[in-house]
Amino acid sequence: MIEWVPTADGVAAVGRNGSVRLARTDWERTPPALPLPYPSDAGIAGRLTALELDAPAHPDGLPTDGYVPDGEHVVAVGRDDDLEAAVRFEGPARVATAADSTRLAFPEPSPVAVGVRDAPPAPETIPVPRTPAGVAAAVGVAGGRLPDGPERSFPPERPHPPLVEYDDVPAPGTGERAVRFAVPDDLDHVLVAAPLAYYLGADLTVGADAPLLSVPETGFEYAFGSLPTFASEVADALRRVVHLDRCARAVEAERLDPGPLAGLGLDPAAVRGVPPATRYATFLDADLDALPDWHLSTYVEAGYERARALPALLDRLSLVYPAEATEMSPRDLLSASLDDFYRGAVSISPLAPELGVGDAHAWLADGEVVDAFKTTPRAFENARSRRDRGDALSVAVVLNDPAMDDELAVADAYRDRAGAVPLSVEVHESLATDDLAAVLERPTDFVHYVGHCEAAGLECPDGYLSADSLDRSGARAFFLNACGSYREGEALVERGSVAGAVTLEKVLNEQAAKVGTAFGRLVVAGFSVERALSLARRRIMMGRDYAAVGDATARVAPSVGERGVLVVEETTRDGYAVRYDAAPNGGGSYRDPFTGDRRPRGEPSRATLDRAAMRAFLDGRAVPVRFDGDLRWPEEVAGTLDRVRGVRQSVRRP
Known part of the structure; x- marks a missing residue:
C-alpha cells in the first residue's frame, strides 16, 4: 500500500514500513522509457538532471562515490525494515552516497524509473472464542493499534489488523476505551459494526437491545436503527469521520481543502489537538452535504468461517452489509x-x-x-x-x-x-x-x-x-x-x-x-x-x-504514478468537458491533474479542455480514456483529435 505525496522539492513514497523522499531537479513526467526496477508495488517515471533519495544505497557493485559509465544501471536504497526503493537509469552519471542519502546527477536530462516496494511484516494471530463477543473483541484489539490523530485516515498509517484464530479461551480484553459501541448479541450486528468500531478505536461489546455508540466523558450518544437500516447508517458514519479526518490530518504537503471542516466551524489544527473521542463525537454530530465516493463494500453472510476474513476487510476499510x-x-x-x-x-x-x-x-x-x-x-x-x-x-x-x-x-x-x-x-x-x-x-x-x-x-x-x-x-x-x-x-x-x-x-x-x-x-x-x-x-x-x-482488490502489476481514468463527458464548441476519476481507496488523496491541488480520492475533478490542451494532457500519461462510449488509450484519442482537426481544416478551405 503505497501513497505518493508531494514534498517541497519532489515527492515521497509512503508505505506502512516507512517512506522514501525523492528530491528531483528539472523533473519532467514522460512515458516510461525504462522499465521499473522489479519487484515493485508502485513507481514513477520521467526525466531529470538530478535525483536525491533520503536513504542509503545497498551494495550493488556501483561506486559509493564516483562516475558511472554509459549503459543501464540499477541502484537500490533503503534501511533495515523500511520501505525499499530502486532507481533504473542510463549512464553516464555521478553517484554520491552517504549514511542517510543517495544522489544521482546527470550531465543532461535523462530518463529514470523509480520503483518502491513495501513488505509489511506478517500480522500476528490472536485467539478468540467462537462467539459474537469473541469476534467483537478482535475488532477492539485491532482498533486500539491505530494512531490517535486524524492521520489514521491515511491508509499507510493503519497497520494490518491481527488475524483471528478460534480457541476455547476468554475474549481478549481491550481496556477502558473512550468510545463505546454496544450491539445486539449476534454475529450479523458485530460484522456490520466492525469497520466503524475499528476505525474509531471503540470498545465493541454485545448484549445491547439496539446498537448504540457513546462517548461517556462528553455525554454523546448515537443511536442506530435495526438491520438492515443499521448497515446504511454505519456506512454513512464511517464515510463521514474518515473524510473529516482526512481534511484535518497533517501529511506533508498534502494541503487538502479544509472547506468541509470550515463549514462546521472547525479548524484543522484545533481538530488535531483534541482526543479522538472528542473529535469523533463532534464529527458524528455534524451534517455534511456530500461525501466522496467510497472504495469498497462487502456483503457478508454471517458465519464464523467467513468472519475469519474480517481482518482483511478491516485492513481494506471495507464497509460491511448483510x-x-x-x-x-x-x-x-x-x-x-x-x-x-x-x-x-x-x-x-x-x-x-x-x-x-x-x-x-x-x-x-x-x-x-x-x-x-x-x-x-x-x-x-x-x-x-x-x-x-x-x-x-x-x-x-x-x-x-x-x-x-x-x-x-x-x-x-x-x-x-x-x-x-x-x-x-x-x-x-x-x-x-x-x-x-x-x-x-x-x-x-x-x-x-x-x-x-x-x-x-x-x-x-x-x-x-x-x-x-x-x-x-x-x-x-x-x-x-x-x-x-x-x-x-x-x-x-x-x-x-x-x-x-x-x-x-x-x-x-x-x-x-x-x-x-x-x-x-x-x-x-x-x-x-x-x-x-x-x-x-x-x-x-x-x-x-x-x-x-x-480478492479482486489485488493488483497484478505495479502502477506508474497515480492511477486514474479520464472520462470525456461532452464535446462542446469550446472543446471537451472531461472528468478525471482517481479510484477511492479508503482515505487517500490524489493530485488534481488540472489544477495541481490535492483532492480526496473518490472526488472527481472536472475541466473543459480545447484540442491542444487535451493533447497536452494525454502526452506522457498512460491513462485510459472513456471517449464516445468506448474505452480507449491516449494514442488512440490523440489520433481521433488529429482526424477531427484535419476534417475541420478541410471544411474551412475555400
Whole structure:
C-alpha cells in the first residue's frame, strides 16, 4: 500500500514500513522509457538532471562515490525494515552516497524509473472464542493499534489488523476505551459494526437491545436503527469521520481543502489537538452535504468461517452489509435471445445483490452474483502469502480455441507494457490437459486463457481439465475467457490464486476478444483485477456476463504514478468537458491533474479542455480514456483529435 505525496522539492513514497523522499531537479513526467526496477508495488517515471533519495544505497557493485559509465544501471536504497526503493537509469552519471542519502546527477536530462516496494511484516494471530463477543473483541484489539490523530485516515498509517484464530479461551480484553459501541448479541450486528468500531478505536461489546455508540466523558450518544437500516447508517458514519479526518490530518504537503471542516466551524489544527473521542463525537454530530465516493463494500453472510476474513476487510476499510440478493433470469442478463450466437454451454443462475454505497462490491456469501466479485477467506489468505516475485512480471497466454485467435493481440498488449514493467510473455496454443495443468500449477503472475469451458472443465484437444484436479494453482491472478468459467475460477482461488476474471454466462467470440484485450492491458497497467474488469466490460453490451472472483482488490502489476481514468463527458464548441476519476481507496488523496491541488480520492475533478490542451494532457500519461462510449488509450484519442482537426481544416478551405 503505497501513497505518493508531494514534498517541497519532489515527492515521497509512503508505505506502512516507512517512506522514501525523492528530491528531483528539472523533473519532467514522460512515458516510461525504462522499465521499473522489479519487484515493485508502485513507481514513477520521467526525466531529470538530478535525483536525491533520503536513504542509503545497498551494495550493488556501483561506486559509493564516483562516475558511472554509459549503459543501464540499477541502484537500490533503503534501511533495515523500511520501505525499499530502486532507481533504473542510463549512464553516464555521478553517484554520491552517504549514511542517510543517495544522489544521482546527470550531465543532461535523462530518463529514470523509480520503483518502491513495501513488505509489511506478517500480522500476528490472536485467539478468540467462537462467539459474537469473541469476534467483537478482535475488532477492539485491532482498533486500539491505530494512531490517535486524524492521520489514521491515511491508509499507510493503519497497520494490518491481527488475524483471528478460534480457541476455547476468554475474549481478549481491550481496556477502558473512550468510545463505546454496544450491539445486539449476534454475529450479523458485530460484522456490520466492525469497520466503524475499528476505525474509531471503540470498545465493541454485545448484549445491547439496539446498537448504540457513546462517548461517556462528553455525554454523546448515537443511536442506530435495526438491520438492515443499521448497515446504511454505519456506512454513512464511517464515510463521514474518515473524510473529516482526512481534511484535518497533517501529511506533508498534502494541503487538502479544509472547506468541509470550515463549514462546521472547525479548524484543522484545533481538530488535531483534541482526543479522538472528542473529535469523533463532534464529527458524528455534524451534517455534511456530500461525501466522496467510497472504495469498497462487502456483503457478508454471517458465519464464523467467513468472519475469519474480517481482518482483511478491516485492513481494506471495507464497509460491511448483510448479504441480500434476488434471483435473476437469463432474460435479465439479456442473453436468452442470443443463444445461437454463443460459444460454449456452461451457465449458472446468478443473483442480483442489493448493493449499498461503494465503487467496488465484494460478495462473501453463497451464490454467484452480478455487479460484485465473489470472495472467500481463502482468497485473502492467498493474498497475504503471495508476496515473492521474480525479476520480471510473468504472463502466460493460452489459446485453446483457434477461432479466438483475434485475442492473441493481447500478447502484444502485454509486450507493449514492457516499457513500464519488466515483463516475460509466453504464448501457448492448443495445450493438452497435462500441458495446461503444468502452466496453471507453476508460479506465474498472470495466466490468460482463451477457449471453451464445459461442466467437465477447460477444453483441451484431448479432453477437459478441471481446476479441481490441480495440486495447486501457481497463477497469482488469471482471466478465464471461456463461457461459464465461473466454477473453474472459484476452484483456482481455492487452490492458491488470489483473484481472477471469469464469465457467468455464454459470451460472443467478438465480444470476448474485446473484453479480454482491454482487461489484459488494464491489469498489467496497474489496475486492480476488479477495476480492470469493470472498465473492460464497458466495451460490450453483455458486460454483466463477466465477473471477478477472489480478492479482486489485488493488483497484478505495479502502477506508474497515480492511477486514474479520464472520462470525456461532452464535446462542446469550446472543446471537451472531461472528468478525471482517481479510484477511492479508503482515505487517500490524489493530485488534481488540472489544477495541481490535492483532492480526496473518490472526488472527481472536472475541466473543459480545447484540442491542444487535451493533447497536452494525454502526452506522457498512460491513462485510459472513456471517449464516445468506448474505452480507449491516449494514442488512440490523440489520433481521433488529429482526424477531427484535419476534417475541420478541410471544411474551412475555400
